Amino acid sequence: MTTTANYTSTAKAIHWLMALLLIGLLALGFYMHDLPLSPEKLKLYSWHKWAGVTAFLLLAVRLLWRLTHRPPALPDSMPKIMQFAAHAGHLALYLLMIAIPLSGWLMSSAKGFQTVYFGILPIPDLLDKNKELGDLLALVHKSLNLLFIAVLAGHIGAALKHHFIDKDDILKRMLPKHSNK
């Protein structure tokens, strides 16, 4: 048996908050893209951008927390190769959580629609308007999200495997009330 330390409440809170936010962002992104032009569509695009900026800010807090608070170790019962896969998967999730909002931000600039957080705070445009670059960045944004969905499916699948097949506490230790004795 291995004893693992707990995730902090802060780490758990940000994990689940971002889980909700990112799944919502994914669903909204794919839904709004195919809508015909309407006030509703423009509103959803603005909301998507504001939520994306919020996710990026939450990620910054999360990274700061992660770098100053050691997460509990993986159980020794896990083969080394699986431990490596788990770390690689988490790293991929973090990298995508950085790259996806950045690609959305750059895409907005290249398409000529500046991102203005909550309609109040303008986020600077790093790129000038450029149709070809805008179309390319749209493809990058979409591709990164498809990759994110794949890695996320692996993340959720792995958590469920740990819970139902390995019957260890990997999933439970991320739940709000769980704590090790």
Next chain:
Amino acid sequence: MKRFALALTLAASLTAAHAVEYTQVQADKSAINFTYKQMGVALDGKFKKFASQLSFDPAKATAAKASFEVDLASIDTGAAEGDQEVAGKPWFNTKAFPTAKFVSTGVKALGGNKYEVTGQLTIKGKTQDVVVPASFAAQGNSGVFDGSFTIRRADFSIGEGSWAKFDIVANDVQIKFRITANAGK
């Protein structure tokens, strides 16, 4: 008698040299742009085609005249989807109202190179009086007119139905122009 005629000709040519009237609008050095806000995001666009008549003599500014006819289908909103949308009935309805017209009714010199042009602006069958501040600068043989003014799109029923509220697309639209005209012969 001969000497008098010569003096008269000379005087006439001198006057002509001073009374420069700018009438030949240079389309390639002229532009009509606009800016507006969409949920707090400033966006700009332009009209690629417009015809204009102008006569402006700095010495007789109050007699100046200007008229514009803007081809609304030539709009560039910055996105192809937007260009298509604004041609439709809720916006410009370009099938029924293909152009926007401005005809000046008076010009006031404000001193310096500043002028105030009053006129009537007609878009989508609706006419409004507008006041347009403009500045003038002579550049060699041509005169450059710069100015901007703000219209409210609702005054012209631009953006009806689901677009009529201003929470997504703001009511105020700023029109900016630069007109370059050469001196007429």
